Amino acid sequence: MMNDTIAGVDLAKDVIQVCVYSNQKVRSNTEMTPPNFIEWLANNKPMRIVFEACGTSNYWKRKSTELGHDAQLISAKLVDTVRQNQKNDKNDALAIIQAAMLPDIKFIAGKDLVQQQMQSVLRLRELAIKQKTASHNQLVALLLEFNIRVATRTGGLRGAIESTLEDAENGLSDEFRGAIQRAWQQYLEVVSSIAVYDSCLEKSIKDAPQCQKLLDIEGIGIINAINLYNILASQEDAVFKSGKDAAACIGLTPIQHSSGGKTKLGSIGKHVRNKTLRSQLVTGAFTYINHVNRRSPRTKKEVWLKALIERRGKKCAAVALANKSVRTAFAILCNNTVYRAEPI
Numbered sequence: 001m002m003n004d005t006i007a008g009v010d011l012a013k014d015v016i017q018v019c020v021y022s023n024q025k026v027r028s029n030t031e032m033t034p035p036n037f038i039e040w041l042a043n044n045k046p047m048r049i050v051f052e053a054c055g056t057s058n059y060w061k062r063k064s065t066e067l068g069h070d071a072q073l074i075s076a077k078l079v080d081t082v083r084q085n086q087k088n089d090k091n092d093a094l095a096i097i098q099a100a101m102l103p104d105i106k107f108i109a110g111k112d113l114v115q116q117q118m119q120s121v122l123r124l125r126e127l128a129i130k131q132k133t134a135s136h137n138q139l140v141a142l143l144l145e146f147n148i149r150v151a152t153r154t155g156g157l158r159g160a161i162e163s164t165l166e167d168a169e170n171g172l173s174d175e176f177r178g179a180i181q182r183a184w185q186q187y188l189e190v191v192s193s194i195a196v197y198d199s200c201l202e203k204s205i206k207d208a209p210q211c212q213k214l215l216d217i218e219g220i221g222i223i224n225a226i227n228l229y230n231i232l233a234s235q236e237d238a239v240f241k242s243g244k245d246a247a248a249c250i251g252l253t254p255i256q257h258s259s260g261g262k263t264k265l266g267s268i269g270k271h272v273r274n275k276t277l278r279s280q281l282v283t284g285a286f287t288y289i290n291h292v293n294r295r296s297p298r299t300k301k302e303v304w305l306k307a308l309i310e311r312r313g314k315k316c317a318a319v320a321l322a323n324k325s326v327r328t329a330f331a332i333l334c335n336n337t338v339y340r341a342e343p344i
Helices: 034-043 057-066 076-082 089-100 113-144 156-166 174-207 209-216 222-232 243-250 275-292 300-312 314-335
Strands: 006-011 016-022 025-032 048-052 070-074
Touching: 006 057, 006 089, 016 034, 016 089, 025 034, 025 089, 034 057, 048 057, 048 089, 057 070, 070 076, 070 089, 076 089, 113 156, 113 174, 113 222, 156 174, 174 209, 174 222, 209 222, 209 314, 222 243, 222 275, 222 314, 243 275, 243 314, 275 300, 275 314, 300 314
Parallel strands: 006 048, 048 070
Antiparallel strands: 006 016, 016 025
């Protein structure tokens, strides 16, 4: 049975600060090593443990839950706001408890092992795409310095590099040719890595049947399905009470400027926490809209979508479709249902 004790845990790479609060009094505020913290979790009675959301917090949340504790994650920004004194590990651990005891606090949903692995592969893929873009732009710019232009009709970057290396009369040294050859091989390795990451995501989504259901939603591919699954599937702490709350968190609802009983709705905000996810959802919706706009509608949603395109344009319709997709994904994951588009 869970007691009334609350432990605030401030995580660091090598040490963990644990502050224990019970009966309206701080009982201890001690520093531990990770092995000692695991031993402390195993030896203490089940209690409420609150971690500041940061690196390794998902692991420690799962570990604490396995040992019978009620583990939760809290926003680091909220903890920073509540902390009264200077920043150090002891004050941070105490501030975690103080923040967790505030009324109507929304905790952060943790990720299980499958979700965390898929998220890690996504992060590796995102980094590889940035490296690919950077390498491509650098090679194009360096070749242009020698008036070697990259054009689609001549085979693109591959054709430009191969013709440069094969041309023995362009005056380039062997050392420079070797450097360009190595840079080109590095670019191809990054492209190959992206293909491997895509294959890993396709296989890993099969281990999460709930995530696989999201692929049936219009404009949702593997990347968007995994992102939505990671955000919406962990609902043990009731982070989102409705699909509308989830869409607002992603930044797909108008910003309110309401006061004095008057409701004023603006555009969607530029500064949101999930800017990358919002961009990917809108891009996927835009792709689906372009596909639907070239043929007659087959479902009632497509009829609504085409009417919205005629009334407000493609951009507004893409945001509206992305909003509806998030709400649909929320309903599928919470109610364990399957999405079926209603035909005309």
